[in-house]
Amino acid sequence: MATPEKLAPLTVNRRAPDDDDVVIDIQYCGICQSDIHTVRGQMGPIVGYPMVPGHEIVGVVRSTGKNVSSFKPGDRVGVGCMGGLEGEESYCTGNDKVRAAVLTYNGKDPKQDFEPTVGGYSESIVVDYRYVLRIPDGLPSDSAAPLLCAGITMFSALRHWKTGPGSQVAFIGIGGLGHVGVKLAAAMGAHVTALSHSPGKRELAQSLGAHEYYATSDPSTFASLVDHFDLIINTTSADLKLDAFMRMLHRDGTLVEAGVPEHSLTIHPFSVLLGRHSLAGTMIGGIRETQEMLDFCAEHKITADIEVVPASYINEAYERVLKSDVRFRFVIDMSTIHGNKL
16 A cells, blocks of 8 residues: 555455454554654665555454454454553564564564564454454544554553652643643643643643643743653654753653654753653553553543544645644544545
C-alpha cells in the first residue's frame, strides 16, 4: 500500500490462521504520525516496500482458532503497535527473533517465516490471540482506535512515574498525544498544566481537563514555573531547548520524551545535576497495560478527539498531520477501503 512516496491500493494475502489466531474484520484504523515517518524511512530500518501501515486497529472478530477461549466471533477487539509474551513487549530487546517484539507492521512475522508484517490500513488482519485486546462496551470503536497508540503511550508514562492525587504534571503540546495525556492525568487526580507555543489554546486545554495553561512563546512562563512540576511529558516532535523546561521541575522531577524530534537532544549537565532531575523516554506499553488503559478509559469516559476519513483521503490526511491541521487524530473508516483510489 505504501512506497517511499505515496500510498496506493494494494492487494495482500494474509497468512492462514492457526489454532492460536484470531481473524479480525477491521472497522477503523487510526493514523499515527509515526506511520508517516515510518513509510518515509525516517524511523529506522525498513523491512521492505510495499508496506501497509496501521497500528491503531479496532474491529470485530470473524473467527478464532481452536486454542482461543478468550475471544469469540462478534467480539469488538483492538490491535496496537506490537505484542509478545513477556508483559513489557515494547521494551523487549532479545536478539533471538522469537523473543523480539513483533511490530504490527514493518516487522517480521515469526509465524510466516519472518516475512514482513502487514498493518491495519486493510480490510482484515490475522493476529495471535495474545496480541488482541478487548474493547470495553463504553468505548466507541472509532474514537477508541487512537488509544491503542496515543492512549497507551501517555497512560504507561503516567503510571510509571506514579501519577495520582497531588501530582503536578505538565504536557508540552496538546496535539494527538498531549490531548489524551491531559484527559488521563486529570482522571488520575493530578493537577494538570498544558504548555503550548500558542497563546490562544487556553479554553481548548481547559476543555480537555487541564487546570492551568501557559504559552511557551511568552518568556515569563519559564520564570513563573521554576521548580513547579513533578513530571513533564514532551509530546511534540519540535526541537526544544530542554534546559528551560528542566528548570520547571521539582527536586527529583522527571522530563519524559514521548515525541521524536528531528535532531538529537541537547542538554546542559547542570539541568540534571541541580535538583537531581531526570531526563527519560517512554514508548507505548505491553499488552496487559494496554488492556488496563482501555478499561480505565471506559470507566472514565475518555476517548480521543477524532476526524473520521475515508480511505481515499489518507494521503491528504498525512499532509494535514504534518501541518498540525487536525483536531486531534485522523481515523480511517475501513468500510470505505474497497474500490477506493488513494
